[in-house]
Amino acid sequence: MATSSSTPAPTAHALPSYLQADHLGPWGIFLQQVDRVEPYLGNLARWVETLKRPKRILVVDVPIHLDDGRIAHFEGYRVQHNTSRGPGKGGVRFHQDVTLSEVMALSAWMSIKNAAVNVPYGGAKGGIRVDPKTLSRGELERMTRRYTSEIGIIIGPTKDIPAPDVNTNEQIMAWMMDTYSMNQGSTATGVVTGKPVDLGGSLGRREATGRGVFTVGVEAAKRIGLDVANAAVAVQGFGNVGGIAGKLFAEAGARVVAVQDHGGAIYREAGLDVPSLLKHVADKGTVAGFEHAEVMDADKFWDVPCDIMIPAALEQQITKANAHRIQARMVIEGANGPTTPEADDILHERNVLVLPDVIANAGGVTVSYFEWVQDFSSFFWDEDEINKRLVRVMQQAFAGVWQVAEQHKVSLRTATFIVACERILHTRELRGLYP
Numbered sequence: 267m268a269t270s271s272s273t274p275a276p277t278a279h280a281l282p283s284y285l286q287a288d289h290l291g292p293w294g295i296f297l298q299q300v301d302r303v304e305p306y307l308g309n310l311a312r313w314v315e316t317l318k319r320p321k322r323i324l325v326v327d328v329p330i331h332l333d334d335g336r337i338a339h340f341e342g343y344r345v346q347h348n349t350s351r352g353p354g355k356g357g358v359r360f361h362q363d364v365t366l367s368e369v370m371a372l373s374a375w376m377s378i379k380n381a382a383v384n385v386p387y388g389g390a391k392g393g394i395r396v397d398p399k400t401l402s403r404g405e406l407e408r409m410t411r412r413y414t415s416e417i418g419i420i421i422g423p424t425k426d427i428p429a430p431d432v433n434t435n436e437q438i439m440a441w442m443m444d445t446y447s448m449n450q451g452s453t454a455t456g457v458v459t460g461k462p463v464d465l466g467g468s469l470g471r472r473e474a475t476g477r478g479v480f481t482v483g484v485e486a487a488k489r490i491g492l493d494v495a496n497a498a499v500a501v502q503g504f505g506n507v508g509g510i511a512g513k514l515f516a517e518a519g520a521r522v523v524a525v526q527d528h529g530g531a532i533y534r535e536a537g538l539d540v541p542s543l544l545k546h547v548a549d550k551g552t553v554a555g556f557e558h559a560e561v562m563d564a565d566k567f568w569d570v571p572c573d574i575m576i577p578a579a580l581e582q583q584i585t586k587a588n589a590h591r592i593q594a595r596m597v598i599e600g601a602n603g604p605t606t607p608e609a610d611d612i613l614h615e616r617n618v619l620v621l622p623d624v625i626a627n628a629g630g631v632t633v634s635y636f637e638w639v640q641d642f643s644s645f646f647w648d649e650d651e652i653n654k655r656l657v658r659v660m661q662q663a664f665a666g667v668w669q670v671a672e673q674h675k676v677s678l679r680t681a682t683f684i685v686a687c688e689r690i691l692h693t694r695e696l697r698g699l700y701p
């Protein structure tokens with residue numbers, strides 16, 4: 267559009283600066299979270315800009331041959347948010363709604379999470395904008411390998427270590443490891459975590475995030491006088507995280523009364539048969555169609571009477587539109603970024619305790635760290651050892667965050683950010699600026 271002004275008019279396609287918190291989606295939420303924590307950082311606050319600027323962003327084109335001979339192109343990303351405390355670490359997501367904003371935010375939450383549980387990593391994340399259900403196995407493998415090759419210039423066992431996230435699994439990690447190794451000319455098991463156990467993966471990794479969700483849930487329940495063995499639990503997302511968390515709560519005596527996933531929502535007041543439901547999901551890919559439950563309107567999930575709610579699907583699920591409807595005493599964020607800042611405030615005012623993602627779902631990366639250590643030493647631990655160490659790390663991290671929350675009279679999210687940002691910015695200061 268022509269203009270008489272001397273400053274160029276913004277075009278309809280302008281990309282906003284990533285430092286403007288408005289209209290930036292998940293990344294904007296992260297910027298707001300950093301602003302909330304800044305007043306508590308004392309002298310370290312002078313380094314806070316570091317957190318608002320991802321260290322490195324790689325956008326890649328991922329072209330592949332489809333089975334029918336056509337060529338398809340996919341948008342791929344790898345973002346390294348901060349590497350002050352060690353190599354980048356974070357999952358790879360395959361989802362049709364992946365955006366750069368989302369990957370930036372997820373990478374930043376990984377920086378916070380890794381520092382919160384004190385594993386020696388920075389934060390990173392990757393993704394491809396694709397619905398993998400539309401691809402054949404061969405197409406999925408070619409896409410994964412081409413993506414890995416494209417981001418190969420910035421990943422590596424001492425640089426940045428990917429892992430599974432939504433719609434990626436052990437097989438995808440095996441292909442990523444093999445592709446990277448082929449390009450390097452030697453097997454590099456430590457380049458990704460969440461691999462199959464026969465390929466340098468760790469026992470207990472698959473269950474680790476759900477186990478961490480359960481562990482912090484039990485720790486928090488003790489502190490607010492909630493009896494887990496008699497609690498009613500509602501879970502959104504019944505994949506790796508939600509499914510395992512639901513299973514462990516059920517084993518502890520809780521009733522899993524409602525589950526919602528991409529296919530629909532189900533309810534049973536007396537408690538769902540979780541092992542049967544897990545089997546149903548493994549066969550059908552969704553909780554929909556599970557026989558031993560009532561079908562529920564997906565939106566009604568937020569009204570379900572329960573003590574504990576576990577969002578374990580995607581981000582921005584608990585919003586100002588549904589936060590006032592949640593009946594739980596405690597929300598445990600299995601997913602990354604499931605609660606918007608407005609919803610966070612509403613839950614806080616309503617005295618609903620939120621166990622934030624940055625601590626609640628850190629069990630996965632903790633066992634990823636164990637996997638990486640085992641790969642380097644080529645010495646593998648048994649599952650009992652791994653679970654014990656995981657529980658210890660989660661309990662210690664949670665106790666530290668709880669103490670900071672009490673000390674400053676802040677939410678657990680802000681407390682986790684205080685603990686993590688202090689650790690990140692302290693190392694930033696110790697390392698100094700290069701050159």
Ligand SMILES: NC(=O)c1ccc[n+]([C@@H]2O[C@H](COP(=O)([O-])OP(=O)(O)OC[C@H]3O[C@@H](n4cnc5c(N)ncnc54)[C@H](O)[C@@H]3O)[C@@H](O)[C@H]2O)c1
Pocket residue numbers: 430431432433434475502503504505506507508526527528529552578579580581600601602627628630631
């Ligand atoms: N897997 C891990 O180790 C790990 C670690 C930390 C955080 N997380 C986070 O946990 C969340 C779930 O990851 P996962 O590994 O369990 O993924 P997954 O692919 O195994 O499961 C995702 C679940 O979410 C459901 N879902 C997808 N879209 C939905 C929608 N629109 N409404 C309701 N449900 C929907 C799916 O049906 C499925 O049950 C993500 O936010 C991920 O970033 C995962």
